[in-house]
Structure formats: structure tokens, C-alpha cells
Amino acid sequence: MTVADVITAVLLPAGAVFCLLGALGLLRFPDIVSRLHAAAKAQTLGLMLILVGTAVQMPLRYAPVLLLVVLFQLLTAPITSQIVGRTAYRVQALDRGALFRDELADRLARDGTPVDERPPREDADR
Amino acid sequence: MTRRENAHRVLRRLPMVGWLWLLWILLWGSVGPVVLVGGLLVAAAVVGSFFLPPVLPGAVPRPLAIGRLLVDLLKDLVGSGVTVAWQVLRYGGKTSTAIVEVPLHVDSDLLITAVAELTTIAPGTLVVEIDRRRQRLYVHALPVRDETDLARRRKAVQTVERRVARAVGRGRRTGAAGDDTSGSSDHPDQGGSTP
Numbered sequence: 001m002t003v004a005d006v007i008t009a010v011l012l013p014a015g016a017v018f019c020l021l022g023a024l025g026l027l028r029f030p031d032i033v034s035r036l037h038a039a040a041k042a043q044t045l046g047l048m049l050i051l052v053g054t055a056v057q058m059p060l061r062y063a064p065v066l067l068l069v070v071l072f073q074l075l076t077a078p079i080t081s082q083i084v085g086r087t088a089y090r091v092q093a094l095d096r097g098a099l100f101r102d103e104l105a106d107r108l109a110r111d112g113t114p115v116d117e118r119p120p121r122e123d124a125d126r
Numbered sequence: 127m128t129r130r131e132n133a134h135r136v137l138r139r140l141p142m143v144g145w146l147w148l149l150w151i152l153l154w155g156s157v158g159p160v161v162l163v164g165g166l167l168v169a170a171a172v173v174g175s176f177f178l179p180p181v182l183p184g185a186v187p188r189p190l191a192i193g194r195l196l197v198d199l200l201k202d203l204v205g206s207g208v209t210v211a212w213q214v215l216r217y218g219g220k221t222s223t224a225i226v227e228v229p230l231h232v233d234s235d236l237l238i239t240a241v242a243e244l245t246t247i248a249p250g251t252l253v254v255e256i257d258r259r260r261q262r263l264y265v266h267a268l269p270v271r272d273e274t275d276l277a278r279r280r281k282a283v284q285t286v287e288r289r290v291a292r293a294v295g296r297g298r299r300t301g302a303a304g305d306d307t308s309g310s311s312d313h314p315d316q317g318g319s320t321p
Contacts, residue, residue, distance in 0.1 A: 021211040028218035033252060033266050037210055041249030045207040064152045078246035085254045085266060089225075101276060103227035104255055104264040 004056040011053030018046030031095035032088040040081040044073055142178075143169045191293040198289060199244060206250040213269050224270035225254060228283045230261045232291050238263075240294070241287045251279065 025038020048070050055063040088094060089104070092115075096102070105115045143166075150165030151157060213221050232238060235258075242253045242263055255264040267279045 018207060018211065021214050025210070025214035028214055029221060030219045033254065034221060034223055034268055036252055037249060037268050038214055041247075042207055042210055042214075044247070045203055045249065048203075061155055065155065068149070068152060074247055075243075078243050082242070082246050082253050085252050089254045089266075098221060098223050100222050100224040100270050100272070102225045104225045107227060107257075107262075107264075 007056050008053045011049045015046045015049030018042050030098045032093050033085050036081045036085055040077050044077050139173050143173050187294050195289045195293045202248045206248050210249040221269055222271050223268045226265045226267050226279050228263045228265055228280050230287055233261055237290055240290045244286050245283050
């Protein structure tokens, strides 16, 4: 068993566990934005671990391509989550019961454009 | 347009051409003459036909600081990844979140974008709104249970901001702490003002 094998043996299951927990968070968390934390982030970390674990097993000339996948995943995943999170806030798809404090709502109230506190529509999220 | 200006414009785009060329070679996975020449032509064509304004004129990227930024990012990724994973298992639907207002000190589009992007990459924090005029980020953080957590999260984002400023900044952090005149006096802004 080489060093590379050990690295792979650690990273692949670890990555799989993070992906599993991401999926579990998608089911368990209360609203869209919290689910984004689980789906977009835990998943990204899981994917990174799996790809690095794979890269050490590949011939050296293929490894950079896998690292490119990691790089572009890191660059693009935040952008989509940010758009989704921003939209979720604006259409009132947040579970306000889970919010300890909402300083954006405080700010909007001070600016004279308070957040419409009506309960989310039935079809907004689940 | 003088010849010097022209030369300067070409020179400024060379890094982008180089990066696209490298990308092309990596994707092909071989270094035959066709790949090399073709890649260079494609890279030059792409850069030539899609004009991008300079994002941060005069910025000096510091390789060492960028390296530290990446290492710290990886540490953050793993650390907060474990935290969020634990929240999934332990609390699930009963987790507690908050939207934290983070005043920034940097004042350039590139730096604010970089801070927002790095913040969103890390599990447990997600930028839901950027107030460009007041230089503020609104970060949805998970888990946040009390005021201490809130202040800690604000500090964490500002730490990322400092690292980014150090990595590509011009030696000093540009801009003041924001033109917030509407008064945050009615608002316990603890941790918001860095020394």
C-alpha cells in the first residue's frame, strides 16, 4: 500500500460522507437559504475531497484537469448560491422562525423600505 | 492612439492570453505543435474579441499573500464544512441562522467581489445582499445562536477581507469605513468597528 493509496483511502470516503451529509441537509434544513449551505457547500467540499483523492491515483498528466474541475467548481458555485439566496430573500422564501437576527431587515426598515412580513405563500417553499 | 499606448494595451492582456493558453493545453492534455499553436491562436482571438475593462488598475498581486489566502481558505472550508455537517446531524430543521451586516473597509469592485465570493465559498456563510454604496455585505450565517456568534461571524468575514486586501491590495486599504449617515446608533453594532 503506497502513500497515494492511503491518501485515496482517506479522502474518498471522507468526500462521500460530506456529499451524503449535504444531501441529508437538503432534506432536513428548514428553508431555501439553509439548504443552500448544505447543498452547495458541503457538496463542494465533498467533491473536492473525492477529486483530490482521485487525482493522486491518476498519471501525472491527467491530474491537472481534475484540479481544474475543483477550481471552476470553487469559482462558480458561490455565484449561483448567491443569486438563489438573494432571490429567496426577496420573495420571502426564508423561514423567519429560524432567523436569530435579520440585520438586512433592520437596515431596510431604517431606509424606509421595510421587508413585507406577510407569511410566505403556500407554494413559496414546500 | 500612439504606439506606446497600443503596446501597453497588448501588454496588459498578456496574462489573460497566457492563462487561456495554459487552460487549453491542460484540457487537451498533450503538447503537440497543433495544440500549442492552436491554443495560442484561440486565446488571442478570445481576448481580442471580448473586451474586458481593467478590473483594478495598479493592483499588485502578491504571490505569497495569495498563497496564504488559499491555504486559509482551505482550512476554513474544512473547518466550517464540519460545523455545517454537524448542524445537519444534530439539529436539522431546528438549526438557528441569522443575517449579519458586515461593514467592509475595502472600496473597489474587485475586492468586494472577491470578499463576497470567498465568503460564499465557505460552508456556513452565504452573501444574500451586497450594498455597494455603503460597502456592506449581508451574510446569511449558519449556525448562529446568540450575540457572541453574531459578532464572531462579523469578525470572520472581516478577517477574510483583510487577507484579500493583503493579497491584491495596494499596500493600504482604500476607502473609509462607509458613508453610513443614517445612523447605526439605534443598533448594537458590536464587532462591527475594527480597530
